[in-house]
Amino acid sequence: MSIDRRAALLEALADHVLAHGLASASLRPLAKAAGTSDRMLLYYFTDKSDLIAAILETIAVRLTAMLAGATGAPQPFAALRATLLESLSSEAVWPYMRIWLEVAAGAARGDPLLTEVGARIGRGFLAWGKAQLLSASPAIRSREAAQLLVFIEGALFLKSLGLEDITASALTGAAKPAQ
Template identity: 40%
Template structure:
């Protein structure tokens, strides 16, 4: 294996380990020295592979996005749904143990982006665009599709934040909101 391949292999292994760490523990773990120590390397080696902390954060969150895309791909089959039905599905998915760590992480990324923290501001804009695109791809076509997707994302994100702040505070949210958004209507195929 050439040194270029070895370097890329080591960088990829670090990214995978960092993505898993951030999903498990959140962005607070992203201090260079602490992360390096936990991964059995040095902060200088992290900078060697990623050039700066901002590039490291961007690369790690990109890897997290790739992991989430695989999960969402499994939930991207079947007929498109009406907003109420999709919302019920999305709220359940947000609480699923395989997706909940991503939701917690993206809530933090979006909050940091809203405060214009670099590099989170650019990452948050991309994350929101990706979520909106995925939601739109799962909804029945409608003249207000973009608005419907934004409303659903707002509700799901708000639900995540409420549950983080006070677990168990949204038990009837799915039924109530699905009804408000017309879940009882026939879904398109």
């Protein structure tokens, strides 16, 4: 099995899922998006679950690289929270956030694959956030990383509902008028 071909397929498949969502992630549409057959996809991936997990991991790696470019050196909690909130709310990153919301919704419905992959990706983002924090001690860094993840996830959920004013109120203490 060619690792380069598998990686190229994953990049094309990640692009497709980012553009069309997880609902479009059945074998035939994925194969068409990658310019191959569904049988060839199963040559490179054990089964559909393996394929979806690999696509989601590819998307998470891309997102982490984008965020790393936005954050730079480790920062104090409030500064990192503001930087991440701005980055994650941008139009360029929103397709990644929509996929993350789809993963969370599927996990909430009890989908074991999305629960497993979502937990793995979530813990990966927690570890990434911990490495980005400038904190007084490892214990404080761990707590702040957890707080950061909880805050960002809540802000993401509120944005998806059109309630960014609530996030703004939490940050500034004064609510922006709802639009």
